[in-house]
Amino acid sequence: MASNTxxxxxxxxxxxxxxxxxxxxxxxxxxxxxxxGLASAWWLVGHSGLPDAVFYFLLGGxxxxxxxILWGLYLLGLALGRSxxxxxxxxxxxxxxxxxxxxxxxxxxxxxxxxxxARSLGITAIEIGIGLLCIYLLRRGSEAEAVYxxxxxxxxxxxxxxxxxxxxVVLGAAVGAVGGLLAGSVIADVAEISxxxxxxxxxAALIGLAGLVVGAxxxxxxxxxxxxxxGRKPVA
Numbered sequence: 520m521a522s523n524t525x526x527x528x529x530x531x532x533x534x535x536x537x538x539x540x541x542x543x544x545x546x547x548x549x550x551x552x553x554x555x556g557l558a559s560a561w562w563l564v565g566h567s568g569l570p571d572a573v574f575y576f577l578l579g580g581x582x583x584x585x586x587x588i589l590w591g592l593y594l595l596g597l598a599l600g601r602s603x604x605x606x607x608x609x610x611x612x613x614x615x616x617x618x619x620x621x622x623x624x625x626x627x628x629x630x631x632x633x634x635x636x637a638r639s640l641g642i643t644a645i646e647i648g649i650g651l652l653c654i655y656l657l658r659r660g661s662e663a664e665a666v667y668x669x670x671x672x673x674x675x676x677x678x679x680x681x682x683x684x685x686x687x688v689v690l691g692a693a694v695g696a697v698g699g700l701l702a703g704s705v706i707a708d709v710a711e712i713s714x715x716x717x718x719x720x721x722x723a724a725l726i727g728l729a730g731l732v733v734g735a736x737x738x739x740x741x742x743x744x745x746x747x748x749x750g751r752k753p754v755a
Contacts, residue, residue, distance in 0.1 A: 539666040542609055542653035543598050549616070550591040553584040554732045572632045583619055588736060592684045596743030598667060605667045606657035613650045620647055683746040684739045691738015692731045699730020 569577075590612055597605040624643045627633045655661075703726030706712075707719040714720065 538656055539661070542606075542613075542657055545649055545653050546591055546594055546598075546609070546612075550588055550736065553587040553591075554736060556580060556584045557588075557732055570632045572630045576626065576630075580623075587616070589684070589688070589739075592688070592736070592739040592743060595740055596684060596746075599740075599744045601667055603667060606659075606661075609657055610654050613654050617647050617650050620650075683742040687738035687740070687742025688735045689738075691741075692735035694738070695734015696727050696731035698734070700724070700727035702726055702730065 594605065594609055594612060596602075597608055620643050624640065627639070628635065700723055703723030704719075706726065707722050712719045712722050
């Protein structure tokens with residue numbers, strides 16, 4: 520009988536329903552949500568009169584959002600580069616995210632400056648549930664490595680991807696901020712937004728901030744994707 524050992528087809532037990540790509544979609548959603556958190560929380564922090572417990576809570580959320588975006592860029596680089604390390608690194612990231620969600624919810628429930636919200640508690644429970652599902656889908660022995668790995672090739676070093684991501688983030692942020700400011704100024708003129716008390720300027724700054732965040736994420740993703748695509752070498 521002819522042997523098909525040379526056929527690199529799916530191994531036994533390899534998921535073929537597409538569920539192994541759910542964690543990648545979830546990662547993109549969490550990064551987008553972090554972008555929204557950055558864009559909204561910065562303006563909240565600018566208001567005076569916030570209690571210290573709320574103020575430092577918002578600052579902590581901003582820091583976590585920034586880490587989530589940068590860490591997510593690295594994970595995206597692994598996924599786009601078809602790295603076998605993506606499942607393991609994703610599980611570490613998702614575990615850290617769940618710990619943060621639990622700590623954040625415990626803080627909100629114990630600090631009297633916050634009001635209990637069943638909606639917020641429900642959203643946190645859903646986030647944790649989806650995170651646990653993603654961990655289950657990428658668990659060891661699930662053959663998820665076969666989905667993300669590109670046979671016969673070796674990805675460039677992680678250090679190269681990190682440097683590329685940082686450069687892409689800086690360049691993308693600069694381009695996005697300038698483009699956003701210009702677009703905001705044009706939109707303010709066309710929409711005839713009043714400049715009373717700097718209204719048109721605040722609007723242009725808001726669009727510039729959005730452009731900065733979007734440009735930073737897009738620049739990081741593109742930079743990592745290019746490096747890992749061009750730097751991949753055949754395995755000897």
